[in-house]
Each structure stands twice: as structure tokens, then as C-alpha cells.
Amino acid sequence: MNMKFAGLAVLATVALGAQAQDLTGAGATFPNPIYSRWFSEYSGSHPGVKINYQSVGSGAGIRQVSQKIVDFGASDGPMTDQQLSESKVKLFHIPTVLGAVVPVYNVPGVNAELKFSPDVLAAIYVGQINHWNDPRIARDNPGVTLPDHQILPVYRSDGSGTTYIFTDYLSKVSPDFQQRIGRSTSVKWPVGIGQKGNEGVAGMVRNSQFSLGYVELIYAEQNHMSYGQVKNAAGKWVKASTDGVTAAAAAAIKTIPADYRVSITNAPGPNSYPISSFTWLLVPQHFDDAAKGKVMVDFLRWMLQNGEGEAASMTYAPLPKPVADRVAQTIGQIR
Amino acid sequence: MPLAALAQNEARTAEAAEAPVVPDTTGVRAFLMSRGSGSVADSVFGVLMLVGALSLFVIVALIVWMLVHNSQLSIHAFGMRFFRSTNWDPVNGDFGALPFIYGTIVSSLLALVIAVPLSLAVAIFVLEICPIPLRGAISFLTELLAAIPSIVYGLWAVFVLVPLVRDKFGPILEKLLGWTGLFVEPNFGVGVFTAALILAVMIFPVISSISRDVMRAVPNHQREAALALGSTRWEMIRMGVLRNARIGIIGAIILGLGRALGETMAVTMVIGNHPDISKNLFNPAYTLSSVIANEFSEATGDLYLSALIEIGLALFLVTIVVNAVARLLVWVVTRGNTAKAV
Amino acid sequence: MGSSLNAPSRFRNGARTLTDRLVTGIAVFSTILVLLPLVAILGYLIYKGASSLNLAFFTKVPVPVGQSGGGMANSIVGSGIILLVASVIGIPLGIAAGVYLAEYGPGSWLGHVIRFTADVLNGVPSIVMGIVAYSLIVSKQHHFSALAGGIALAIMMVPTVTRTTEEMLATVPTALREAALGLGIPQWRTIVSVSLRAASPGIITGCMLAFARVAGETAPLLFTAFGNQFWSLNLNQPMAALPLQLYTYAVSPYDEWHRLAWAGALVLILLIMISVTLVRLFAARNSLAGGR
Numbered sequence: 018m019n020m021k022f023a024g025l026a027v028l029a030t031v032a033l034g035a036q037a038q039d040l041t042g043a044g045a046t047f048p049n050p051i052y053s054r055w056f057s058e059y060s061g062s063h064p065g066v067k068i069n070y071q072s073v074g075s076g077a078g079i080r081q082v083s084q085k086i087v088d089f090g091a092s093d094g095p096m097t098d099q100q101l102s103e104s105k106v107k108l109f110h111i112p113t114v115l116g117a118v119v120p121v122y123n124v125p126g127v128n129a130e131l132k133f134s135p136d137v138l139a140a141i142y143v144g145q146i147n148h149w150n151d152p153r154i155a156r157d158n159p160g161v162t163l164p165d166h167q168i169l170p171v172y173r174s175d176g177s178g179t180t181y182i183f184t185d186y187l188s189k190v191s192p193d194f195q196q197r198i199g200r201s202t203s204v205k206w207p208v209g210i211g212q213k214g215n216e217g218v219a220g221m222v223r224n225s226q227f228s229l230g231y232v233e234l235i236y237a238e239q240n241h242m243s244y245g246q247v248k249n250a251a252g253k254w255v256k257a258s259t260d261g262v263t264a265a266a267a268a269a270i271k272t273i274p275a276d277y278r279v280s281i282t283n284a285p286g287p288n289s290y291p292i293s294s295f296t297w298l299l300v301p302q303h304f305d306d307a308a309k310g311k312v313m314v315d316f317l318r319w320m321l322q323n324g325e326g327e328a329a330s331m332t333y334a335p336l337p338k339p340v341a342d343r344v345a346q347t348i349g350q351i352r
Numbered sequence: 353m354p355l356a357a358l359a360q361n362e363a364r365t366a367e368a369a370e371a372p373v374v375p376d377t378t379g380v381r382a383f384l385m386s387r388g389s390g391s392v393a394d395s396v397f398g399v400l401m402l403v404g405a406l407s408l409f410v411i412v413a414l415i416v417w418m419l420v421h422n423s424q425l426s427i428h429a430f431g432m433r434f435f436r437s438t439n440w441d442p443v444n445g446d447f448g449a450l451p452f453i454y455g456t457i458v459s460s461l462l463a464l465v466i467a468v469p470l471s472l473a474v475a476i477f478v479l480e481i482c483p484i485p486l487r488g489a490i491s492f493l494t495e496l497l498a499a500i501p502s503i504v505y506g507l508w509a510v511f512v513l514v515p516l517v518r519d520k521f522g523p524i525l526e527k528l529l530g531w532t533g534l535f536v537e538p539n540f541g542v543g544v545f546t547a548a549l550i551l552a553v554m555i556f557p558v559i560s561s562i563s564r565d566v567m568r569a570v571p572n573h574q575r576e577a578a579l580a581l582g583s584t585r586w587e588m589i590r591m592g593v594l595r596n597a598r599i600g601i602i603g604a605i606i607l608g609l610g611r612a613l614g615e616t617m618a619v620t621m622v623i624g625n626h627p628d629i630s631k632n633l634f635n636p637a638y639t640l641s642s643v644i645a646n647e648f649s650e651a652t653g654d655l656y657l658s659a660l661i662e663i664g665l666a667l668f669l670v671t672i673v674v675n676a677v678a679r680l681l682v683w684v685v686t687r688g689n690t691a692k693a694v
Numbered sequence: 695m696g697s698s699l700n701a702p703s704r705f706r707n708g709a710r711t712l713t714d715r716l717v718t719g720i721a722v723f724s725t726i727l728v729l730l731p732l733v734a735i736l737g738y739l740i741y742k743g744a745s746s747l748n749l750a751f752f753t754k755v756p757v758p759v760g761q762s763g764g765g766m767a768n769s770i771v772g773s774g775i776i777l778l779v780a781s782v783i784g785i786p787l788g789i790a791a792g793v794y795l796a797e798y799g800p801g802s803w804l805g806h807v808i809r810f811t812a813d814v815l816n817g818v819p820s821i822v823m824g825i826v827a828y829s830l831i832v833s834k835q836h837h838f839s840a841l842a843g844g845i846a847l848a849i850m851m852v853p854t855v856t857r858t859t860e861e862m863l864a865t866v867p868t869a870l871r872e873a874a875l876g877l878g879i880p881q882w883r884t885i886v887s888v889s890l891r892a893a894s895p896g897i898i899t900g901c902m903l904a905f906a907r908v909a910g911e912t913a914p915l916l917f918t919a920f921g922n923q924f925w926s927l928n929l930n931q932p933m934a935a936l937p938l939q940l941y942t943y944a945v946s947p948y949d950e951w952h953r954l955a956w957a958g959a960l961v962l963i964l965l966i967m968i969s970v971t972l973v974r975l976f977a978a979r980n981s982l983a984g985g986r
Contacts, residue, residue, distance in 0.1 A: 053758035076650030167538040174625040176650035205441040211625030219947035397882030404790020473724030501910020584714035614819025616913040
């Protein structure tokens with residue numbers, strides 16, 4: 018009995034420790050490395066403010082913010098018009114950084130850097146190419162001895178913005194892919210195995226020989242994984258890098274609409290890395306709780322001023338200046 | 353004593369006398385109960401307990417209502433086709449649960465095939481063969497394993513079992529059983545077989561410890577009688593122990609099956625999460641519970657969410673049916689038994 | 695068997711002995727075969743986990759992705775709070791239902807219905823409990839919360855507690871109750887001070903079994919407690935929990951996180967075992983001397 022009362026007392030104290038400055042966000046795993054760093058730094062320099070971000074996938078970010086269950090969402094695939102109209106809150110897409118999706122692979126015996134042309138990537142993921150020594154892969158990689166072993170494509174099992182970027186790109190370059198699979202945060206993959214999060218895909222590829230996956234650049238970098246070059250719209254082989262992503266953004270900058278929902282995959286220009294994308298925070302236009310709204314706005318201002326500077330060191334590309342200026346105005350409209 | 357309370361008491365006594373439903377209510381007890389239960393505190397306490405009991409009912413009703421209510425969209429859109437269709441396509445909003453049902457059933461049954469003989473062998477060993485000092489150690493270890501959370505099994509499976517299946521077991525199985533079409537390369541270590549293995553390890557403590565308890569409950573004179581008739585130890589076990597304990601053993605197996613069907617985390621981590629129906633056990637697959645774990649929180653679109661909840665409903669119904677079958681089985685066997693024995 | 699007794703030939707006996715030896719051999723072999731992975735899991739866990747444990751693990755919160763260091767202090771505390779909520783709700787409810795079944799409703803139709811409901815509830819997969827808690831609590835409250843996670847776990851505890859309470863009360867001799875009632879003690883007092891008291895060791899074991907079962911559950915927390923990389927003691931907010939954090943770490947590609955996952959797994963199991971043992975000891979001292 019005594020124990021129970023003690024328990025209740027603890028519960029009461031616990032519940033009273035409520036703080037209004039706690040924000041909860043959910044969404045993309047693609048920018049999670051930099052978001053978790055930002056939120057950790059921000060709470061360090063602003064005592065009492067905690068922004069809890071769970072990288073549960075872009076699909077979850079969209080769903081949970083639309084249902085008003087989290088305070089903000091995050092996605093690397095822009096929400097569709099239908100999703101926006103179904104949402105219970107009006108949302109701003111706030112671009113934060115840009116990143117690249119890279120094809121990571123684990124092929125024992127191959128030391129050279131592999132090259133993947135767009136149609137090969139598409140063919141692997143629709144199941145037309147299923148061996149590493151397929152002539153179409155060999156054609157792109159002259160001089161490399163490829164093993165006669167089946168390819169294990171790894172994809173995202175959760176609703177994912179990384180999947181959106183990747184399928185968006187493959188749909189642009191391969192009509193067959195667009196028709197058979199299409200672009201979305203979750204699609205029906207005909208082959209391969211699914212893993213949760215960028216973390217899961219990277220972990221799987223790392224642990225499984227002869228596998229191929231797609232992850233955000235930083236996951237490949239942090240884990241010292243091999244990732245291939247991709248042929249861009251100008252016909253050049255490009256390896257993913259901050260510069261390549263910035264070039265892609267620069268090429269697309271004029272086409273960015275007022276709500277920032279833009280796809281910059283397969284961007285023109287000789288230096289553009291073709292599988293690049295913005296990643297967005299999905300922020301309600303109006304916060305019911307003014308205190309929460311203020312924390313959100315303060316954070317976004319801090320992000321533009323201080324956060325962007327850290328992007329490059331994490332292999333993300335910061336927002337181009339004109340975009341950052343426009344974002345600053347949008348932030349001002351959050352109530 | 354107030355009149356009303358007296359009347360109430362009389363009514364209760366009358367009730368107790370009229371309805372001898374309760375088997376252990378002797379006349380003395382009924383009298384004592386009625387005499388001692390006049391106070392308000394007693395009725396309050398009784399009501400409180402009743403509320404506790406009814407809350408169980410309310411919870412289950414809420415679960416059923418919620419599952420049925422929230423899956424209406426999908427039920428109306430797909431009808432029975434939901435359980436026959438192999439298409440799970442969030443882009444086009446077409447959902448079928450067959451691959452998940454298949455993955456759940458195959459991985460669970462395969463786990464049973466692996467775990468049941470081993471569990472029974474261990475139960476027999478511990479109870480009938482093993483030297484007594486060792487018995488405690490093995491029982492302790494088995495109990496310890498039952499306390500390990502599913503997520504820890506998953507962790508171990510990812511880092512130890514998957515490479516083992518890929519590099520060691522896989523090639524051997526393919527050589528020996530490749531001709532059956534059940535074990536065909538490529539084997540990436542992630543798939544139905546690995547999931548079944550980890551499930552088998554997880555349900556082993558359940559089946560083994562319960563069947564051990566059941567066997568222990570077999571009276572010793574059964575064993576002595578068999579031995580006295582000149583049976584060997586195995587014959588004694590077979591006729592004296594296993595035959596008498598079979599009802600409980602079946603119960604233990606079904607409990608294990610129940611656990612395997614609903615198991616989520618460990619399976620999600622090693623089954624490959626690919627909705628595919630294939631005879632090849634090295635192939636990745638998907639289970640009902642894994643698809644919920646992976647996709648529930650991010651199901652964009654109401655139909656998608658509704659389809660996932662219908663999967664939850666299916667999982668719920670399957671576990672209830674399994675439980676009901678177990679009960680029926682036990683009931684039938686018990687009746688058969690009591691008629692013959694005693 | 696009868697025929698073998700009628701015709702006890704040497705060949706037959708030989709075959710019987712052989713079968714016996716064979717079966718014994720199989721049993722011994724199976725035991726070794728099964729014990730191997732079991733020992734392997736425990737050994738590997740202790741080996742990997744212990745080498746990754748340090749003070750920071752128990753005092754620090756997780757660091758941003760890809761950086762080294764950090765610990766799981768918030769997850770350990772979070773798990774403790776969620777489990778406390780679950781126990782405070784689940785155990786009294788379960789015991790009440792068990793008391794009703796054993797003392798008021800044995801043999802009544804309502805008793806049968808409740809008993810069946812408890813069995814149904816016991817069979818509900820944990821992931822389904824997760825969706826139920828999400829739909830009934832989280833989506834109504836409009837935020838993830840530790841409370842929702844605690845309630846999901848509480849519901850999972852109830853059937854085990856109910857059934858053990860009922861079974862344990864059934865073993866209390868009727869004479870004991872009659873003696874108490876005969877002394878003029880009201881029924882509720884009899885149940886609390888005599889029946890429950892006498893059955894308490896078994897009931898506590900049942901509660902601990904239920905506790906241990908839910909302590910490592912991940913699936914019901916995925917959509918309820920949700921996780922948190924900061925300290926949070928607020929029941930109405932997302933909260934970190936050991937199993938959730940373990941899952942995140944386990945599927946990640948980072949070696950550092952893998953180490954933390956092993957350490958977390960070891961700590962989780964140790965915490966479960968320690969709390970179970972402590973409560974058992976406590977219960978053993980406080981139960982009726984003649985209880986067992």
C-alpha cells in the first residue's frame with residue numbers, strides 16, 4: 018500500500034513538471050543527422066526549450082502533422098495537393114537544407130567506384146537487372162570485374178521522403194519505372210527487401226554483401242560506405258557532393274513556386290547532381306498555443322542565421338541566398 | 353439492523369438457497385456469507401470488484417469496436433478481395449493482405465515445426481532423464497530466456513543469426529534440401545527462414561516450460577505402473593507420461609503458436625519486409641504485425657490507414673480463433689479422457 | 695505392450711533397448727542443441743553489453759546522429775515512469791477482476807464471460823494494442839504521450855494479473871474464509887485480510903510476470919510514447935523508453951549506436967530481473983508466515 022502511495026506521489030510530481038516550451042516534431046530521416054544536431058544545440062543555448070524530433074519517416078511526418086498530433090512535421094517529398102487539402106491544419110513548407118540521395122552498394126571484390134546510369138538504376142529496382150555482372154552494368158563500368166551474383170536491392174519499408182526523391186528521379190528518367198511503380202513516399206517495390214529509415218537501409222547494405230540501396234549522402238559518408246556516380250541530365254558522370262547539389266538548386270532556382278514545393282531531381286547543368294532535393298519542415302501557419310508558435314519561429318530564425326552555416330560540414334547544401342531571404346519572409350507569416 | 357438491510361439479507365439467503373449454482377457454496381458458507389455481508393462497505397467492495405471485472409469486458413469491446421469501426425473504409429472498398437489479393441500498392445490505393453497472411457502463417461508454422469520437437473525433447477530430458485542438480489540450472493536458463501524482450505532477440509538475430517544463416521546454415525541447407533525448392537539461392541540471410549528460427553528460439557521457453565509443468569503433474573504411479581510392467585524408460589515416458597499429458601502439451605503448443613503469430617519486433621528486423629508469396633524460404637516476406645509496425649504511423653490517406661487497421665483486425669481475429677480452437681480441442685480431449693480413465 | 699510381455703524374445707528386447715537408448719540420445723542432443731543458442735544469446739549479450747557500459751550510459755541523454763558518446767539515462771527513467779503508470783492502472787484492475795471471478799462469480803454466466811474476455815485480451819498481439827491506444831487516446835488527445843503508452847501496457851498486464859489472482863484465490867481453503875466469516879468479519883474484510891493475504895505470494899508472482907512481460911514491449915510504444923531525445927518527465931508528452939531507443943539503435947548503421955544498443959539490452963534485462971527479484975523478496979518477508 019505504501020508503495021502505491023509513493024508511486025502516486027511520484028506520478029503527481031512528474032505530471033506537474035509540465036513545460037509549455039516542449040515542441041514535438043516527426044518526419045524525415047533524410048535530414049535527421051543535421052536536425053538532431055540543430056535541436057540539440059538549440060536546446061543547449063536556449064535553456065528550457067526542448068524540440069523533440071523523431072525520425073520516423075516523411076510519410077509519418079506528413080500524417081502526424083496533418084492530424085495535429087505533432088507540432089511540426091518534416092518531409093523530403095512535398096505534400097501533394099490532396100494531402101494539403103485533407104490536412105486539419107494549414108501548413109507552410111519551409112525548406113531547410115538540400116541533400117543528395119546516393120546509390121550505396123556492398124559488392125565484395127569490387128574496389129573501383131561503380132557508375133550507374135539512370136536506366137540501370139530503374140531496371141534494377143523494377144527487377145529487370147538482377148545480377149551484378151549484367152551487361153548493362155558492365156557497359157557503364159568498363160574495366161571492372163563484376164561478380165556473377167544476384168543483386169539484393171534494399172528499399173525503405175516506411176513512408177519515406179528519400180523514397181519519394183528516388184522514385185521521383187527514376188520516374189523522370191524512365192517511363193517504364195513511372196508506369197510500373199510511380200512516385201510516392203511509399204511505393205510497391207517488385208523486388209528487394211525493406212528496412213525502416215535511412216538508418217535501416219544503410220545498416221542493411223552495410224551488413225549484406227551484394228546489396229544495393231539508396232540513402233542520403235551523409236549516411237554513406239558517416240559509415241564509410243561505397244556509393245556510385247550517377248549520370249546527370251547533361252550526360253556527365255557525377256559523384257554526389259555539396260557542390261553538385263548546390264548546382265542543381267541553382268539550376269532550378271527560378272522555378273521555385275511561392276509554396277516552395279519543387280522537385281529539383283534530374284536538374285539541367287553539367288555539374289548538377291541529379292538525385293538532389295530540398296527537405297522541408299511542415300509548419301502550421303497558425304499555432305493554437307502562442308508560446309509554441311513563438312518557439313517555432315525563434316528556432317526557424319536561429320536556423321537561418323546559425324544553423325545553415327553548419328550544413329556543409331554535414332554534407333548538406335545550405336539554402337541558396339535568394340531562397341533563404343524568401344524563407345525569412347514566410348517565417349514572419351507564422352502566427 | 354435496519355429493516356431494509358434485513359430484507360436484503362433475507363432475499364440473498366433465499367437466492368443462495370434457491371440457486372445452488374456455485375459448487376463450493378455449502379449451506380454453512382451461504383449462511384455465514386449472508387450474515388457477514390450486511391454492511392454498506394461490503395456492497396461497495398462488491399461493486400468495486402464487479403467494476404474491475406466489467407472493465408475487462410469494456411476494454412475488449414472498445415478494441416473490437418475501434419478495429420471494426422476504423423476499418424470500415426477498407427472493408428467497403430475491397431470486401432473479401434482484401435484477403436485474396438496479393439497487391440499492396442499505396443501509390444494507387446489498392447490493398448490486399450494475402451502476402452502478409454501468408455508470411456505470418458508460414459513463419460509461425462515453420463517456427464512450430466522447429467521448436468515443438470526440441471521443446472518436448474528438452475522437457476522430457478529435464479524431467480525424466482537429466483540428473484537432478486542439472487535440472488535446476490536448465491530450468492533457470494529456460495525461464496531466463498522467457499524474460500528476454502522481443503527487441504533483444506531481434507538485436508541478436510540481426511547481428512548473429514543473419515550472418516550465420518547467410519554464410520553457414522544457408523549453403524548446407526541448399527545442398528541438402530535445395531531440390532525441394534524450399535531453400536534456393538540467393539540467400540541474403542534475411543527472410544522467412546531466419547524469422548522462423550528466431551521465432552522458434554522465442555517460443556521454445558513457452559512450450560518447453562508449460563509442457564514440463566504438465567508432465568510433472570502426471571502422477572508418479574503412472575510411471576511406476578509402466579516400469580513395473582517391464583517397460584523401458586522411453587516406453588514409460590511414451591505411455592505413462594506423454595499420453596496422459598497430451599492435452600496440456602497441445603495447449604502449450606497452441607500458446608506458442610499464439611505468441612509466434614503476434615510477434616512483431618524481432619520478426620520485423622529480420623524477415624525482409626517484402627510482401628511476396630514464395631515457396632523459397634530464403635526469400636524475404638512480410639507479416640501482418642510487421643506491416644503495421646512499419647507503416648501505421650505514416651499511412652497517408654484514409655484508405656491506407658483503414659487497410660492497415662483491417663490488417664490489425666485480421667490479426668486480432670486469427671489470434672481469437674487460435675485460442676478458441678485450443679479451448680475446443682482441450683475440451684474435446686478432456687471429455688474423451690474422463691470417459692475412459694478414472 | 696501386452697504383446698511384448700507375452701512374447702519376450704531377446705530380439706524384441708534388444709530393439710526396445712535400442713529405441714530407448716536412441717530416444718535418450720535424441721533428448722540429450724536436442725537439449726544441447728537448444729541450450730547452445732540460448733547460452734550464445736546470453737553470453738553475447740553480457741559480453742557485448744558489459745564492454746559498452748560506462749557511467750555516461752546512465753547519466754547522459756543521446757547525442758545527435760553520428761556523434762560519439764551519450765547515454766540512455768532518459769530512456770531508463772522514461773521506461774520506469776511508463777511502467778509505473780502501467781502497474782498503477784493495470785494491477786488493481788486485474789486484481790479486482792480476479793477477486794470478482796474467484797469470490798463472487800465462479801460458475802455464474804458473467805464469470806464465464808469475463809474469464810473468456812480475459813483470455814481474449816491475453817491473446818491480443820501487442821502491436822494491435824498499439825493501434826488501439828493510438829486511435830483511442832493519441833488521436834483524441836492530439837499528441838503522443840507517455841500516458842497513452844502506459845495505458846497500452848496496463849491493458850496488456852490485466853489478463854495475466856486477473857487469471858493468476860483468480861487461480862491463487864481458488865487455492866485458498868474455503869475453511870479459512872468460513873472461519874473469518876464465522877467470527878463476524880464482513881465479507882470484504884475477509885477477502886482483503888484473509889483470502890488475498892493468504893494468496894499474496896502467488897498473486898505477486900503473477901503481477902511480476904505481467905510486469906516482466908510488458909517491460910520489454912516495443913510495439914505498443916511505437917505509436918504512443920513515441921520517444922524523446924531529451925529529458926521529459928511529463929506524462930502528457932512523448933517520452934523516451936528503453937525498448938524504443940534500442941530499436942532505433944539496433945537498425946541503425948552506426949557502430950557507436952550498436953554498442954549502445956547492446957548495453958541497453960543488457961540494462962533492460964538486468965532491470966527487469968532486479969525489479970522482479972526485489973519484489974519477490976519483499977513479498978516473501980511480508981506475506982503470512984504460514985502462507986507457504
